[in-house]
Amino acid sequence: xxxxxxxxxxxxxxxxxxxxxxxxxxxxxxxxxxxxxxxxxxxxxxxxxxxxxxxxxxxxxxxxxxxxxxxxxxxxxxxxxxxxxxxxxxxxxxxxxxxxxxxxxxxxxxxxxxxxxxxxxxxxxxxxxxxxxxxxxxxxxxxxxxxxxxxxxxxxxxxxxxxxxxxxxxxxxxxxxxxxxxxxxxxxxxxxxxxxxxxxxxxxxxxxxxxxxxxxxxxxxxxxxxxxxxxxxxxxxxxxxxxxxxxxxxxxxxxxxxxxxxxxxxxxxxxxxxxxxxxxxxxxxxxxxxxxxxxxxxxxxxxxxxxxxxxxxxxxxxxxxxxxxxxxxxxxxxxxxxxxxxxxxxxxxxxxxxxxxxxxxxxxxxxxxxxxxxxxxxxxxxxxxxxxxxxxxxxxxxxxxxxxxxxxxxxxxxxxxxxxxxxxxxxxxxxxxxxxxxxxxxx
Amino acid sequence: xxxxxxxxxxxxxxxxxxxxxxxxxxxxxxxxxxxxxxxxxxxxxxxxxxxxxxxxxxxxxxxxxxxxxxxxxxxxxxxxxxxxxxxxxxxxxxxxxxxxxxxxxxxxxxxxxxxxxxxxxxxxxxxxxxxxxxxxxxxxxxxxxxxxxxxxxxxxxxxxxxxxxxxxxxxxxxxxxxxxxxxxxxxxxxxxxxxxxxxxxxxxxxxxxxxxxxxxxxxxxxxxxxxxxxxxxxxxxxxxxxxxxxxxxxxxxxxxxxxxxxxxxxxxxxxxxxxxxxxxxxxxxxxxxxxxxxxxxxxxxxxxxxxxxxxxxxxxxxxxxxxxxxxxxxxxxxxxxxxxxxxxxxxxxxxxxxxxxxxxxxxxxxxxxxxxxxxxxxxxxxxxxxxxxxxxxxxxxxxxxxxxxxxxxxxxxxxxxxxxxxxxxxxxxxxxxxxxxxxxxxxxxxxxxxxxxxxxxxxxxxxxxxxxxxxxxxxxxxxxxxxxxxxxxxxxxxxxxx
Numbered sequence: 001x002x003x004x005x006x007x008x009x010x011x012x013x014x015x016x017x018x019x020x021x022x023x024x025x026x027x028x029x030x031x032x033x034x035x036x037x038x039x040x041x042x043x044x045x046x047x048x049x050x051x052x053x054x055x056x057x058x059x060x061x062x063x064x065x066x067x068x069x070x071x072x073x074x075x076x077x078x079x080x081x082x083x084x085x086x087x088x089x090x091x092x093x094x095x096x097x098x099x100x101x102x103x104x105x106x107x108x109x110x111x112x113x114x115x116x117x118x119x120x121x122x123x124x125x126x127x128x129x130x131x132x133x134x135x136x137x138x139x140x141x142x143x144x145x146x147x148x149x150x151x152x153x154x155x156x157x158x159x160x161x162x163x164x165x166x167x168x169x170x171x172x173x174x175x176x177x178x179x180x181x182x183x184x185x186x187x188x189x190x191x192x193x194x195x196x197x198x199x200x201x202x203x204x205x206x207x208x209x210x211x212x213x214x215x216x217x218x219x220x221x222x223x224x225x226x227x228x229x230x231x232x233x234x235x236x237x238x239x240x241x242x243x244x245x246x247x248x249x250x251x252x253x254x255x256x257x258x259x260x261x262x263x264x265x266x267x268x269x270x271x272x273x274x275x276x277x278x279x280x281x282x283x284x285x286x287x288x289x290x291x292x293x294x295x296x297x298x299x300x301x302x303x304x305x306x307x308x309x310x311x312x313x314x315x316x317x318x319x320x321x322x323x324x325x326x327x328x329x330x331x332x333x334x335x336x337x338x339x340x341x342x343x344x345x346x347x348x349x350x351x352x353x354x355x356x357x358x359x360x361x362x363x364x365x366x367x368x369x370x371x372x373x374x375x376x377x378x379x380x381x382x383x384x385x386x387x388x389x390x391x392x393x394x395x396x397x398x399x400x401x402x403x404x405x406x407x408x409x410x411x412x413x414x415x416x417x418x419x420x421x422x423x424x425x426x427x428x429x430x431x432x433x434x435x436x437x438x439x440x441x442x443x
Numbered sequence: 444x445x446x447x448x449x450x451x452x453x454x455x456x457x458x459x460x461x462x463x464x465x466x467x468x469x470x471x472x473x474x475x476x477x478x479x480x481x482x483x484x485x486x487x488x489x490x491x492x493x494x495x496x497x498x499x500x501x502x503x504x505x506x507x508x509x510x511x512x513x514x515x516x517x518x519x520x521x522x523x524x525x526x527x528x529x530x531x532x533x534x535x536x537x538x539x540x541x542x543x544x545x546x547x548x549x550x551x552x553x554x555x556x557x558x559x560x561x562x563x564x565x566x567x568x569x570x571x572x573x574x575x576x577x578x579x580x581x582x583x584x585x586x587x588x589x590x591x592x593x594x595x596x597x598x599x600x601x602x603x604x605x606x607x608x609x610x611x612x613x614x615x616x617x618x619x620x621x622x623x624x625x626x627x628x629x630x631x632x633x634x635x636x637x638x639x640x641x642x643x644x645x646x647x648x649x650x651x652x653x654x655x656x657x658x659x660x661x662x663x664x665x666x667x668x669x670x671x672x673x674x675x676x677x678x679x680x681x682x683x684x685x686x687x688x689x690x691x692x693x694x695x696x697x698x699x700x701x702x703x704x705x706x707x708x709x710x711x712x713x714x715x716x717x718x719x720x721x722x723x724x725x726x727x728x729x730x731x732x733x734x735x736x737x738x739x740x741x742x743x744x745x746x747x748x749x750x751x752x753x754x755x756x757x758x759x760x761x762x763x764x765x766x767x768x769x770x771x772x773x774x775x776x777x778x779x780x781x782x783x784x785x786x787x788x789x790x791x792x793x794x795x796x797x798x799x800x801x802x803x804x805x806x807x808x809x810x811x812x813x814x815x816x817x818x819x820x821x822x823x824x825x826x827x828x829x830x831x832x833x834x835x836x837x838x839x840x841x842x843x844x845x846x847x848x849x850x851x852x853x854x855x856x857x858x859x860x861x862x863x864x865x866x867x868x869x870x871x872x873x874x875x876x877x878x879x880x881x882x883x884x885x886x887x888x889x890x891x892x893x894x895x896x897x898x899x900x901x902x903x904x905x906x907x908x909x910x911x912x913x914x915x916x917x918x919x920x921x922x923x924x925x926x927x928x929x930x931x932x933x934x935x936x937x938x939x940x941x
Contacts, residue, residue: 024689034689035451035460043454061681063449063691105894106930108695110685112677113937121937130449130692144677144936151680155752163759167462173688173700173760175466177805180759181792 005030006040014056014136015048022135022150028158033171041133057137058115059144064128066109112144449692463688463696467659469703469762472640473802473816476874477778479867489868491861495606497873499544499587502608502854505629506542510610513627514540517612524612529589533615540612541621543585543592546862547605547837550576553863574836574863585611585621596623602838602849606858629854631899634880638820658819658924659703662686662761662932665827665887666912668713668770669753671745678917681934683753685919687760702921703819705761708887708910709768709812709827712746716770747772747786754807755789762805766812768827768888773812776865777829777857778874781809813856815881819924824881828888828910830857833864844895847886847907851877851897881905883922888912892920894929 009029013021027037041058048056112134113121122128135147167174479485507526517524519538527539552574575581583603584591594611603609603626613623636642638655645652667679684690688699754763767773767782774780784791793806802808810816813826834846837859850856854877860866866875880903889909897905906927911918921930 024684027689032457033460035693036457038451039453039455039457042452046454061690063695105892108930108932110681110691110932110934111937112681112935114939116939117937128449130451130695132451132692134690140939142939144939148677148680151683155756163755166759170689171460171462173463173466173696175760175762175805177466177468178759178762178793179806181796 006032006037007044010040010044010136014138018138020135020137020141020147020150022147023133024154025150027170028154031169033169035132035171038132041136045133045136054139057139057141059134059137059141059147060113060115060118060121061132061134062109062111062113062121062125062128063130064109064125065107066124067126114140114144116140449694451692460693463693464700466700466761467656467703469661469805470641470655470658470819471704471762471764471804471808471816472818473764473808473810473814475802475811476815477811477813479778479780485867486870487868489870491866491868493870494861494866494868494873495544495586496588497869497871498606498855498876499542499608501873501876502629503542505632505854506608506610506627509630510540510542510612510627514612514625519624530585530587530592531589533592533621535615535617535619538612538614540610541585541587541592542608542610543587545603545605545607545609546584546586546591547574547603548582548584549574549837550581552837571836573839575839585609593620594623595620602841604834604837604859605862606860607849607853607855609853628852630852631880631897631901631903631905632854632877633901634882634899634903634905635822637882640817641820655820659701660921660923660930661704661706661818661823662702663706663708663825663885663887663908663910663920663922664913665708665768665889665910666710666914667707667750667753668710668912668914669746669749670713671743671747671749676914677936678913678934679753681936682913682919683756685932685934686757702761703924705757705763706825706885707763707765708825708885709766710770710888710912711750711765711768712771713914714770715746715772716775717772718775751787751789754787755793758790758793758807762803762808764808764810764814764816766810766814766825766827766887768812769829776867777813777860778867779812779827781811784809813875818883821882821924822879823883823885824856824877825883825885826856826887828886829864830859831886831889831909833857833859836863842893843886843889843909844893844907847884847909848895848897851880851884851905883908883927885910885920891916892918892931894920896927 006026009026010021013019021041023034023037023041026032026040027034030037030040032040045056045058108129109125111121135150141147164178164180166172511526514524522538524538524540527533527541530541530543533539533541551571553571583594585594586592592615594613595616596613608629610627611621611623612625612627613621615621638652642652664682669679681690685699686702686705688696691699754765757763765782767779769775771779771782772786773782784794784797787794787807787809790807794803794808795806813824813830815822815824817823830850831843831846834850835841835843838846850858855875856877857864857866857875860875861868869875880899882904883906885908887910889911891909892911893907893909895907897907899905906922906929908920908922908929910920913919917934919932919934921932922928923930
């Protein structure tokens with residue numbers, strides 16, 4: 001059937017639309033082998049020109065060995081032009097003259113020529129190993145670069161086909177060893193097709209929300225809002241789940257510490273308890289978020305995709321929580337909670353947070369490196385890479401270790417956080433903000 | 444004239460064309476010699492002096508051994524040459540030899556002290572083509588941890604550059620300079636056997652050695668310099684079609700199927716370096732309003748997209764190793780770290796996620812520059828050419844191949860770093876010192892294609908390849924990994940009316 005279609009296709013494209021068609025485009029359009037497509041071009045070209053001379057114009061691709069004298073002349077001429085100041089080596093006493101004496105390197109030339117230049121180009125060849133029509137155009141073309149439009153068309157219009165199955169249809173060289181990750185971030189605009197895949201993860205996450213900190217939902221919605229929604233593959237769902245649960249456990253533990261300190265500090269234990277549930281979570285989440293943001297770029301690990309409505313409700317819930325939090329914690333913490341929603345990628349978000357946590361920290365007597373928090377995420381990312389899952393950030397201490405380009409002795413802080421944070425825990429008992437900082441340093 | 448089955452100038456009937464032979468696997472074992480520590484582990488506070496110190500410490504014993512072999516019995520006027528440990532211990536009139544690091548004092552060479560002392564608001568001078576001053580008043584020094592010794596002598600016509608470690612035999616003159624009679628360098632290090640890493644691992648694991656197929660070819664291309672413009676270049680398309688085996692006729696297509704890996708040796712994008720060249724900077728400054736810091740609106744993604752789609756078309760049929768180069772969006776200091784996967788949204792499904800592993804054995808492997816690894820059992824070392832280009836500025840009338848040879852013989856692939864080549868301040872280990880002699884050493888972004896085979900004292904054989912810039916030469920280098928034969932493939936377009 002392709003045998004019949006090609007005439008129509010070429011007639012429509014070349015004669016009616018006045019657009020060039022390459023063998024590659026033809027093979028994609030008709031789903032035939034490229035070599036067949038080349039023959040079709042030839043057939044069409046000869047038939048049409050037999051009917052009406054000069055109605056179709058062709059370009060040819062020649063492959064072979066060029067005549068050596070010819071090509072060396074060509075090369076030299078070219079070289080001479082742009083290597084004027086390089087000419088000194090030839091005159092100097094360096095052993096340059098020996099080098100060309102080595103056995104000549106075999107050189108294959110692939111040349112694209114219009115039919116006008118075909119005979120002349122053929123004459124330059126010593127031996128032509130293959131020749132075929134590259135493209136057909138309605139008339140002689142002045143700039144051969146217009147042909148690259150065809151290849152752009154191939155790249156854009158036929159991009160959805162499975163690239164690993166191409167060889168079967170088009171006859172490019174097959175490589176059985178190449179693997180393509182199917183669970184990948186799709187750069188194309190978000191497709192609804194990803195939904196089914198993401199559903200299970202959403203439900204699992206939802207389940208967890210019941211058991212763990214409710215604010216998780218907020219972060220999940222953030223992931224969605226941030227526009228990074230990606231298909232959710234099976235295996236990574238599992239790993240993600242694990243990470244969630246892990247981090248939740250941790251959260252609760254650290255939150256417990258904080259709670260203690262809060263209980264000491266403030267008479268309103270109830271509110272403090274609420275805060276313990278909500279405050280640590282957003283912080284942690286946002287953090288994870290930041291990290292996975294990085295990772296998402298780096299290794300395409302997809303994130304959870306949620307339904308829009310869910311995201312909406314989640315956001316509401318989160319906002320409520322935020323409100324409560326704000327009442328209790330004053331302006332400080334609210335900042336750390338809010339940014340990811342709006343400015344996920346911007347540098348400002350971490351900065352703001354740093355400022356707040358920094359001030360808190362100085363009260364909490366965490367040592368010198370107060371102002372150098374910019375690199376915290378980065379640290380965490382590294383930990384992640386080392387992790388067996390690679391994806392997860394659940395270790396507390398490295399997370400909040402400070403890092404900066406200016407950091408003179410970066411290894412010292414590592415052991416520091418632990419004792420410091422416990423000390424802080426006590427100290428923070430007197431000051432509400434200090435205790436938050438202790439959470440930050442700890443994780 | 445045309446081979447019959449290569450002649451596709453045939454019409455009907457269309458018989459079903461036979462499938463081309465599949466590509467073989469590329470036996471590929473990258474090494475991670477040049478990967479920098481990540482995150483907090485990476486510091487820029489260290490002194491560069493440590494690098495020179497390390498280099499000297501690592502290479503001194505080899506240089507000394509070579510010098511000892513050569514000069515132990517050397518006598519001049521009944522005076523025996525003796526080894527002096529430190530360059531400052533050289534006594535006047537005494538025949539002796541010392542080992543030290545070369546430092547070239549050249550008037551035209553950029554000097555960091557000048558940069559600091561001069562005003563900052565004056566535009567930097569354009570990068571120099573050469574550091575060799577016409578007056579010939581360039582001094583050469585030999586230094587070690589104790590101090591410096593000015594060296595002179597005719598035997599220095601073998602070109603040395605800052606940073607290489609060598610032994611010099613001579614006497615100190617009345618004016619305090621050291622008159623050199625002869626020099627020695629470390630020469631090629633030990634060369635691993637073919638399949639050495641694989642075999643030793645198999646032996647440890649007590650597994651039998653597999654029967655290995657005949658190795659295919661590796662294609663090396665450099666300087667694609669994609670601009671992302673509409674009519675970017677037809678030659679890039681032709682290259683792509685050639686490598687996927689679509690262009691040309693059956694006989695040529697079958698030979699393309701023997702290519703098992705493509706190495707892109709730098710400069711895949713044009714004008715994408717994070718640090719603008721002088722020309723780019725002025726071009727940019729003219730058109731735009733003053734803008735503090737990075738202006739994201741001026742970013743043009745199309746070159747990167749073009750490269751990405753180029754790679755994603757190639758990757759289903761051939762694995763690709765890509766090195767960053769001068770004009771690529773990577774860090775500018777050597778060793779350049781791999782191009783970030785974020786640049787390749789379409790191609791990165793062919794790479795392993797970095798969280799899993801930092802190497803991809805078949806697919807897209809984004810690697811460092813310089814890079815080394817085992818391909819088909821052979822050790823391959825490659826750079827994108829900055830090291831060679833920079834070294835060429837120190838010397839006059841020397842070919843890139845000679846530079847590459849000397850780098851290996853000095854056992855340092857970037858001797859001029861950190862003097863005139865940006866470089867990470869290594870502290871504990873200098874990976875730029877060559878530990879294992881490669882079998883293939885290529886440098887990208889060269890002016891023209893060249894190749895040479897050099898031999899070492901212990902039977903080492905190294906194939907040196909200069910990979911030309913594709914944008915200018917339209918050439919791809921094919922290295923047969925079985926016979927070490929080198930081939931060239933040139934794509935071209937006959938311009939209308941020529």
